[in-house]
Amino acid sequence: MTNHRIALIPGDGIGTEVVPAARRVLDAVGxxxxxxxxxxxxxxxxxxxxxxxxxxxxxxxxxxxxxxxxLLGAVGYPGVPDHVSLWGLLIPIRRGFRQYVNVxxxxxxxxxxxxxxxxxxxxxxxxxxxxxxxxxxxxxGGRLNRGFPEEMAVQEAVFTRAGxxxxxxxxxxxxxxxxxxxxxxxxxxxxxxTMPFWDELVAERAAHxxxxxxxxxxxxxxxxxxxxxxxxxxxxxxxxxxxxxxSDLAAAVAGSIGIAPAxxxxxxxxxxxxxxxxHGSAPDIAGRGIANPxxxxxxxxxxxxxxxxxxxxxxxxxxxxxxxxxxxxxxPDLGGTASTEEFTTELLARL
Ligand code: NAD
Ligand code: IPM
Ligand code: MN
Numbered sequence: 645m646t647n648h649r650i651a652l653i654p655g656d657g658i659g660t661e662v663v664p665a666a667r668r669v670l671d672a673v674g675x676x677x678x679x680x681x682x683x684x685x686x687x688x689x690x691x692x693x694x695x696x697x698x699x700x701x702x703x704x705x706x707x708x709x710x711x712x713x714x715l716l717g718a719v720g721y722p723g724v725p726d727h728v729s730l731w732g733l734l735i736p737i738r739r740g741f742r743q744y745v746n747v748x749x750x751x752x753x754x755x756x757x758x759x760x761x762x763x764x765x766x767x768x769x770x771x772x773x774x775x776x777x778x779x780x781x782x783x784x785g786g787r788l789n790r791g792f793p794e795e796m797a798v799q800e801a802v803f804t805r806a807g808x809x810x811x812x813x814x815x816x817x818x819x820x821x822x823x824x825x826x827x828x829x830x831x832x833x834x835x836x837x838t839m840p841f842w843d844e845l846v847a848e849r850a851a852h853x854x855x856x857x858x859x860x861x862x863x864x865x866x867x868x869x870x871x872x873x874x875x876x877x878x879x880x881x882x883x884x885x886x887x888x889x890x891s892d893l894a895a896a897v898a899g900s901i902g903i904a905p906a907x908x909x910x911x912x913x914x915x916x917x918x919x920x921x922x923h924g925s926a927p928d929i930a931g932r933g934i935a936n937p938x939x940x941x942x943x944x945x946x947x948x949x950x951x952x953x954x955x956x957x958x959x960x961x962x963x964x965x966x967x968x969x970x971x972x973x974x975x976p977d978l979g980g981t982a983s984t985e986e987f988t989t990e991l992l993a994r995l
Contacts, residue, residue: 657925659717774887
């Protein structure tokens with residue numbers, strides 16, 4: 645029996661509804677595959693911020709450090725400004741643990757209706773690899789002259805050679821393991837100064853991965869192609885902000901942003917990696933028990949793969965596909981009437 649120490653951070657809103665669903669799935673599939681989990685649950689959230697004045701304790705990262713992986717729901721909720729909740733929890737974990745790759749796969753499952761008629765089940769199966777610790781999400785800048793006519797906000801985008809190269813290498817290597825195609829999201833028509841640098845690095849790294857054919861698309865045109873012809877993509881690599889936007893768009897193309905998973909990886913394994921659905925805390929549906937747990941469950945499957953249990957991971961994604969293909973049990977975002985709980989129970993029956 646292999647045991648893994650898992651830190652659970654359900655967070656806010658539907659994060660507290662989908663993480664328990666993912667945990668049920670982990671326990672069930674773990675029991676079948678000789679894997680057990682020791683969980684530690686952290687109540688770090690906006691509720692904690694309102695109560696104690698901080699999203700997490702000062703030694704939060706040290707406490708997480710002892711775990712093999714982190715499973716997070718979502719953070720951010722009305723009552724605490726987003727910049728406070730996000731810079732107080734999510735971003736420090738991604739940066740502090742050098743989770744510089746954010747892997748966000750997407751598939752159109754059989755039985756799920758894509759809003760695009762051309763996106764037949766099975767035809768869309770690609771991965772967005774997002775740079776996760778620098779780029780447009782930089783800490784350099786701020787707001788000045790609040791309330792005055794001269795009020796202004798400035799933020800410097802920061803792209804480092806080392807930071808871009810390492811995420812590119814991850815993306816090229818992933819593309820080589822898949823169908824050998826990579827698309828780089830850019831905006832290199834001379835307007836955004838950082839992007840010609842990004843493009844140069846892509847061309848340089850490509851020379852180290854001769855088995856991969858690659859191209860680049862301007863982010864605006866790329867967004868249109870995600871909608872018009874999502875089948876053409878395999879691995880799409882983008883900066884922090886571009887990758888963020890593309891992954892919600894990809895999820896919507898596949899039927900719902902409630903489906904999409906994310907792995908925040910520290911590929912070297914020096915620090916725990918973190919797994920979380922792409923979606924947020926969804927305050928508009930929180931507390932009603934109707935959130936789609938698939939994003940969290942698929943994230944848990946990515947965690948299993950990361951922890952060295954690829955068969956268990958595939959078993960979970962197969963069960964996800966089976967429920968969608970063979971039953972009409974699904975949550976309202978996918979046109980069904982099932983609750984989070986009912987959907988999870990149906991999925992467990994198919995594990
Ligand atoms: P959101 O993803 O929470 O919601 C967008 C829309 O998608 C809503 O209509 C919501 O009901 C729907 N939705 C999302 N997940 C769903 C699911 N699993 N099942 C069914 N429907 C689902 O995005 P938002 O409204 O922009 O953000 C809400 C809060 O979440 C903000 O505070 C934001 O900062 C935060 N957020 C956190 C994370 C994170 O922790 N990783 C990610 C995104 C947003
Ligand atoms: C995501 C989220 C976060 C991001 C926000 C909440 C800071 O949208 O994980 O996709 O932009 O990274
Ligand atoms: Mn996002």
